[in-house]
Amino acid sequence: MGDTIFGKIIRREIPADIVYEDDDVLAFRDLNPQAPVHVLFVPKRAIATLDAATPADAELLGKLLLAAAAYARSLGVAGQGYRTVINCNEHGGQTVFHLHVHLLAGRHMQWPPG
Numbered sequence: 221m222g223d224t225i226f227g228k229i230i231r232r233e234i235p236a237d238i239v240y241e242d243d244d245v246l247a248f249r250d251l252n253p254q255a256p257v258h259v260l261f262v263p264k265r266a267i268a269t270l271d272a273a274t275p276a277d278a279e280l281l282g283k284l285l286l287a288a289a290a291y292a293r294s295l296g297v298a299g300q301g302y303r304t305v306i307n308c309n310e311h312g313g314q315t316v317f318h319l320h321v322h323l324l325a326g327r328h329m330q331w332p333p334g
């Protein structure tokens with residue numbers, strides 16, 4: 221897989237507003253926020269897309285979601301609610317090919333999405 225801007229953030233080659241880190245996951249604020257809270261949860265071991273994930277990635281994918289949920293709880297927004305999104309490939313709107321979970325909170329989300 222080619223390197224991406226998220227790889228550069230993980231290696232601290234470019235700055236980001238990092239809000240959470242553990243051995244497997246890095247989370248930082250989205251540069252172009254779509255909600256009052258918009259944080260990206262990124263696995264340190266890159267997977268290009270959800271479509272490229274395999275059963276060997278199951279634990280890592282679970283860790284990403286649990287990290288997002290725990291962060292939302294820590295902010296106090298879990299009770300009101302939030303949205304998690306994984307965009308996959310062109311029709312999904314994916315622009316950075318290093319799998320990531322968007323955590324969006326702080327406003328009412330519309331459904332269906334645009």
Ligand code: AMP
Pocket residue numbers: 225236248249250251252253260306307313314315316317
């Ligand atoms: P996606 O379209 O699902 O691939 O999401 C990529 C997200 O990364 C977009 O919401 C961008 O605003 C965000 N983004 C791109 N570059 C950066 C960056 N350097 N720091 C933080 N967020 C970024």
